[in-house]
Amino acid sequence: MPSLLRRVKSKMFIFAHRRTLSLLEGEYGSVFKGRSLDFDELRSYVPGDEVRDIDWKATARHGSPLVKRYVAVRRHSVLLLVDTGRNMAAHAASGESKKDIAIDAAGVLGYLASTHGDDVGLLHGSAVTSRYVPPQSGEEHLERLLREIDAGISLDGPASAITEQLHYALRFLKGRLLIVVLADELMPDAHTQTLLRRLRARHEVLWLTILDAELAREPGYPAPTQEASIDVGNGHRIPAPLAGNSEVRAAYTLAMRKRGEERCTIFRQLGIAEQAVHATGDVLPAVFALLEKHRSGARSAKGRLVQSARGNPQGGNRAE
Template sequence: MRDTAARTRAGLDRDLSGETGEAFDPRIRVDRAHLRRLEGRARGISFLPRQPAGSVLHGRHNSRLRGRGLNFEELRAYLPGDDVRAIDWKVTARTGEPHVRVYTEERDRPALVVVDQRMSMFFGSKLNMKSVTAAETAMLAAFRILDQGDRVGGVVFGDDLVAEIRPMRSRRAADLLLTAIADANALLRADAPAVEPMPLNRPLEAVAKMVRRDHLVIIISDFDGIDDRTKTLLGGLSRHNDVLLCLVTDPMAEELPDPSQIVISDGTLQAEIDTRDGRVHKALTEMASGRLAQILAWEHELGLPVLPLSAGQETLPQMRRLMGLAVARR
């Protein structure tokens, strides 16, 4: 028996192309036009080390963003006003005169935006599908990084695809990324053929081959299917790069509805989960809280900043709040 409610929620009863101008629900999926409209709306958001006082990326002892690297420029005599921390004491001792090392900040820091568009992301109980929140977060980040003068690329993955975009400092980079995201998002349908879920480790392995050092890597996912190998891959990436984890969750994962029977569907089949059963309720709660606890543990063990994002809230306002910025009033 087909589930009409699930088909309506998944948008299967309408044309979802979006590019044609026909109506579609932006809470359920995204298209190129929707993602392009995000350009310019992320002013103030920054992925550089200097963060507002209220930012979750500010002042962390072991998980702050390091930012662009430094290039050695010259060794010269000390001048009044120079930072004493820049004094080269070996040269000073050898010459008998104080000398300082002068560095300049690298012109840019390549960024890679990693976007999860697997079927596990095609869920939403309150506002957006997690896949929509991830897509919007990715493009807000990409447009802002380009505006900062840095190169941007990405890895977009679904359950049966991995698309790679090498970092570039051009509008073409954003166009390629938003096209890859929109195409992957369009494959998320309640009547899509069942396939084996893509292990998160596979796109992370692709990322590891693309970035060697001094990159910013933003991973936007619900982190479904993580294991010890995932931790090893993230640890390796963070050794020579800045890695930011954007954990996308749904409100239902944080707090189950009052004990009742929940009906879930993939558009073809449906099942009832009786959360009035104490064992079922406990198992579901532990599953949701366990993944969150594991990601937060990695934050401390590996020094990885975590940006928690909820599909139950609008994307841009919560990003601004998390980064210590005032939320613009409409």
């Protein structure tokens, strides 16, 4: 059986110049630069500390910012949290399988982690099951993870429910991780947002959204299909004449654009970097953009906290 990791690496070197790969590796390195993972103690915040290290509950009790100190470690742990439910067997916006895009994205992220000496693990599943593979190093291990993703996604499998994997991570995974979620085009509801806030309080969290296919092929597409469009999540069918209607298509496109804007707003409010990807050829720039968003977001939040601390060095008056 052909190596999935070899396929991913081949695409990386075909579609990216050496300078692009160097920039991508540098962006990955900046996410964990100066970070450590094992909790040691609390101490008072000083300008220059990372905002992500603030212990908000302890800060509220103490009345001034407190940050968590960590014991330095040589190796970091990256967790690929992947939706392998039935929804990921559907077509993406490019017409490719979402599964192929997920494998490529997981391969790129795993390769970056491996080249930096980090361990990579996998948490994947559906609405009925979650499976965890602990972080390890090495390309043989990464190949195993990619095969798990490939084997886990099928049209006859259980439906997707990423909240199940979020619950698993919160309940069972200890120690600070860099978690990268690869998921279907999801609109986080109130419950999912609560889970994400809790997850972000414990770990670094990034989110890569694999975009849905269009309602139907564009008019004039070679060998147009007369088959109905099918939502693989619920099995609902949309007749080809209806899906191909220009007014229906325009309304659908507008609704999906608004949905995407709302999703971006939700993730921004959660403080989680989120990036959409629609094709395997878009994976490298999407991963680069995701890492850059995460780094820039952390830097901006840190700057706001420094300004707040300078303006009120005592941490504000406590309510009596």
